[in-house]
Amino acid sequence: MSASWPQVLALGVAQTVAWASSTYLAAVLAKPLAAELEINSSLVFAAFSCSLLLMAVLGPLVGRYIDRHGGQRVLCLSSLILAAGLVGLGMAGGVVGLFAAWALIGIGMALGLYDAAFAALVREHGVAARAPITGITLLGGFASTIGWPLTAWLVAQGDWRSACFFWAATNLLLALPLYFRFVPAARHLAGQVTGAVGGEPSDGKRHGPSDGRRRNFLALVVFGAATAFVTSAMAAHLPGLLLVSGLPVAVAIGAAALVGPAQVAARLAEFVAAHKFRTNPLATARLATVLHPLGGIGLLLIGGPAGAAAFALLHGAGNGMITIARGTLPLFLFGPLSYGLLQGKLAVAQRMTQAAAPFLFALLLESGGAFWGIAASFSLSLLGLAALFVIRDGSQPPQR
Incomplete structure (x- = not known):
C-alpha cells in the first residue's frame, strides 16, 4: 500500500515542527538563555548533547515498539513530551531545570524525529515506504529555514521563554492532531511478522547469508x-x-x-x-x-x-x-x-x-x-x- 499525498504532507509538517522545536532550538536560544540564567552558553549545549545521548539510548526500544504496534501512539506521545520539555525549558531557573527540560526534549526526540517517523511508515507501507520517506524529508528540510528565523523573531519580539512556550503550543495544536489523524492506529495496520534484525525480509527474499x-x-x-x-x-x-x-x-x-x-x-x-x-x-x-x-x-x-x-x-x-x-x-x-x-x-x-x-x-x-x-x-x-x-x-x- 502506498502513502497518500495528504499523509506525506501532514507528517512532513509535523516533522518540521518537531525538528524546529528541538534540534534546531539550541543554536538560537543558547546565548539569551545563558545570559539570563548567568551561566556559560557551553552548558546549554552540554544539556543539548545529553538529550542526544538519551535519544540514542532509547532508539532501539522505540523502534521495537513501533515494529509491534505501529507509530500512532509513539508519535502522538512525542508531541506531548516535546511540549512538556519546552514548557519546562521556558520555566527553567537554573542548571538543574535546564538539564531536566532537555532530558524531556531528548525523550520526545527519540519518540518523534525521523527514525520513529520512518519506522511508522515502514510498519504501515512495507517496502513501498521509500517514496513517503523521501517526501517527508523533502518537507522536513525546511525545518532550519523556518525554525531558526522564526525562533529568532520570537526572541526579539518577546524573550527566549516565550519562544519555548510558542513551540510547545505548536506541538500540541499542530503536530499532535496531524499524527493522530494521519498515522493509523495499531488496529488498522495490516499484520507483519517481526523477528531478529537482519532476518529474512517479509517479501520472502533472502539478502545473502x-x-x-x-x-x-x-x-x-x-x-x-x-x-x-x-x-x-x-x-x-x-x-x-x-x-x-x-x-x-x-x-x-x-x-x-x-x-x-x-x-x-x-x-x-x-x-x-x-x-x-x-x-x-x-x-x-x-x-x-x-x-x-x-x-x-x-x-x-x-x-x-x-x-x-x-x-x-x-x-x-x-x-x-x-x-x-x-x-x-x-x-x-x-x-x-x-x-x-x-x-x-x-x-x-x-x-x-x-x-x-x-x-x-x-x-x-x-x-x-x-x-x-x-x-x-x-x-x-x-x-x-x-x-x-x-x-x-x-x-x-x-x-x-
Missing part, C-alpha cells in the same frame, strides 16, 4: 556514524569554518545559507529519480557521500566566495540525500522486517557522534584552523563512502 547481513549492518553503522559526525559538525560550525578560512562575515553567512536550499533541491531530485527511474538507493548513497569531499576540495583549491558557495552547495546536496539514505538503505538491504528496531540500533552510533561533533570540531578548528577541519570532515566522509562499498545488496551473488 547471515555473515553478509552482519557485514552490511556493520557497514551501515560506520556509514551512519561517520556521516552523522560531519553533518553535526557542519550544522554547528559551517559559518565559523568559512570565517577561519579567511572569508568576510557576510560571505561566510551567505554561503552557509545555501545549505538549506541545496538539501531540499537534492531531495527533490532524488524523489523524482527514484520515482521515474527506480534508482538503486545504494548507488544514490554513494553519490551523496562523495559530495562533501568534493566541496572541501573546491574550498581549498578555489577559495573565496566561489569556493565557499561550492562547498556549501555540495555539502548541502550530499547531506540532503544522506538523510534519505539513512532511512531507505536499511529497508533496501533488509526489508521491512524489524525495521524500527534496526533503525534504533543504527541510530545509537549516529547520535553518539552527532553529540560529540560540535565540541570536538570546535577544538579542531581552534588548534588546526580551516585546513584541518576540512581534512577531518573529508576523511570521515571517505570512511563512510568506503563502508558503502563494503555493502553487497541482494541483487549481487555472495562472494566466495
Whole structure:
C-alpha cells in the first residue's frame, strides 16, 4: 500500500515542527538563555548533547515498539513530551531545570524525529515506504529555514521563554492532531511478522547469508556514524569554518545559507529519480557521500566566495540525500522486517557522534584552523563512502 499525498504532507509538517522545536532550538536560544540564567552558553549545549545521548539510548526500544504496534501512539506521545520539555525549558531557573527540560526534549526526540517517523511508515507501507520517506524529508528540510528565523523573531519580539512556550503550543495544536489523524492506529495496520534484525525480509527474499547481513549492518553503522559526525559538525560550525578560512562575515553567512536550499533541491531530485527511474538507493548513497569531499576540495583549491558557495552547495546536496539514505538503505538491504528496531540500533552510533561533533570540531578548528577541519570532515566522509562499498545488496551473488 502506498502513502497518500495528504499523509506525506501532514507528517512532513509535523516533522518540521518537531525538528524546529528541538534540534534546531539550541543554536538560537543558547546565548539569551545563558545570559539570563548567568551561566556559560557551553552548558546549554552540554544539556543539548545529553538529550542526544538519551535519544540514542532509547532508539532501539522505540523502534521495537513501533515494529509491534505501529507509530500512532509513539508519535502522538512525542508531541506531548516535546511540549512538556519546552514548557519546562521556558520555566527553567537554573542548571538543574535546564538539564531536566532537555532530558524531556531528548525523550520526545527519540519518540518523534525521523527514525520513529520512518519506522511508522515502514510498519504501515512495507517496502513501498521509500517514496513517503523521501517526501517527508523533502518537507522536513525546511525545518532550519523556518525554525531558526522564526525562533529568532520570537526572541526579539518577546524573550527566549516565550519562544519555548510558542513551540510547545505548536506541538500540541499542530503536530499532535496531524499524527493522530494521519498515522493509523495499531488496529488498522495490516499484520507483519517481526523477528531478529537482519532476518529474512517479509517479501520472502533472502539478502545473502547471515555473515553478509552482519557485514552490511556493520557497514551501515560506520556509514551512519561517520556521516552523522560531519553533518553535526557542519550544522554547528559551517559559518565559523568559512570565517577561519579567511572569508568576510557576510560571505561566510551567505554561503552557509545555501545549505538549506541545496538539501531540499537534492531531495527533490532524488524523489523524482527514484520515482521515474527506480534508482538503486545504494548507488544514490554513494553519490551523496562523495559530495562533501568534493566541496572541501573546491574550498581549498578555489577559495573565496566561489569556493565557499561550492562547498556549501555540495555539502548541502550530499547531506540532503544522506538523510534519505539513512532511512531507505536499511529497508533496501533488509526489508521491512524489524525495521524500527534496526533503525534504533543504527541510530545509537549516529547520535553518539552527532553529540560529540560540535565540541570536538570546535577544538579542531581552534588548534588546526580551516585546513584541518576540512581534512577531518573529508576523511570521515571517505570512511563512510568506503563502508558503502563494503555493502553487497541482494541483487549481487555472495562472494566466495
